[in-house]
Amino acid sequence: xxxxxxxxxxxxxxxxxxxxxxxxxxxxxxxxxxxxxxxxxxxxxxxxxxxxxxxxxxxxxxxxxxxxxxxxxxxxxxxxxxxxxxxxxxxxxxxxxxxxxxxxxxxxxxxxxxxxxxxxxxxxxxxxxxxxxxxxxxxxxxxxxxxxxxxxxxxxxxxxxxxxxxxxxxxxxxxx
Numbered sequence: 166x167x168x169x170x171x172x173x174x175x176x177x178x179x180x181x182x183x184x185x186x187x188x189x190x191x192x193x194x195x196x197x198x199x200x201x202x203x204x205x206x207x208x209x210x211x212x213x214x215x216x217x218x219x220x221x222x223x224x225x226x227x228x229x230x231x232x233x234x235x236x237x238x239x240x241x242x243x244x245x246x247x248x249x250x251x252x253x254x255x256x257x258x259x260x261x262x263x264x265x266x267x268x269x270x271x272x273x274x275x276x277x278x279x280x281x282x283x284x285x286x287x288x289x290x291x292x293x294x295x296x297x298x299x300x301x302x303x304x305x306x307x308x309x310x311x312x313x314x315x316x317x318x319x320x321x322x323x324x325x326x327x328x329x330x331x332x333x334x335x336x337x338x339x340x341x
Contacts, residue, residue: 166316181309186317188307190324193333194232202228203329207287210276218242218276222294225329226272229298235305239271240294248279255285256293258300258312272297288326295325 171182193199202225209217219242230237238258248254257273274294276285285293299322303312312318327333 168315178313181311182313182315185303185307185309185313186315188317189320191233191302191306191321193325193328195228196328199225199228199232199329200331203291206291210284210287210290213284215242215244215276222274226294226298230301230305233302233306235302236270238298238301241271241273243273243275245275245277245279245282255289256297258297260301260304270301272301288330291329292322292326295329296322299325 167182167186171179174182202221206218206221206225209221212218219240222242223240226240227237238260255275258270259273260270272294274290274297276290277283278285299318300312302321303309303318324333
């Protein structure tokens with residue numbers, strides 16, 4: 166199954182869509198270290214300290230990128246989400262096209278809701294951060310010329326989030 170916008174893509178972008186859709190998961194080297202960094206990020210978010218959240222989000226992303234052997238990306242944690250027409254922007258990945266330098270790549274995530282100004286729930290924050298990291302991995306690890314929202318993209322995002330939370334380890338039914 167493809168998303169409806171697939172039918173509006175030109176042949177080149179359809180091929181890219183199909184390539185992205187085919188990749189359902191990414192390896193997670195050093196899962197224990199990454200889970201520890203994820204727990205630290207959760208504690209920072211609970212504290213409401215933007216400098217701590219920024220530091221721990223950057224450390225998690227740096228460790229993930231290093232373990233996958235791709236250039237890291239700068240993470241900026243901002244305060245209140247921008248809102249318009251009843252929706253809120255959760256995160257944004259900005260990347261330079263190939264040949265324009267990786268220094269301009271950055272991830273923006275917001276830690277407070279637009280409407281109530283409350284700290285975002287941790288799972289929501291983590292999923293947003295990893296969503297934007299997946300865009301980065303699409304262009305750096307998978308070497309796609311652009312990052313499209315495909316079922317494969319969302320599967321990669323979900324698999325990484327589950328792995329970072331330690332939810333990817335299923336009990337062995339033979340051991341019960």
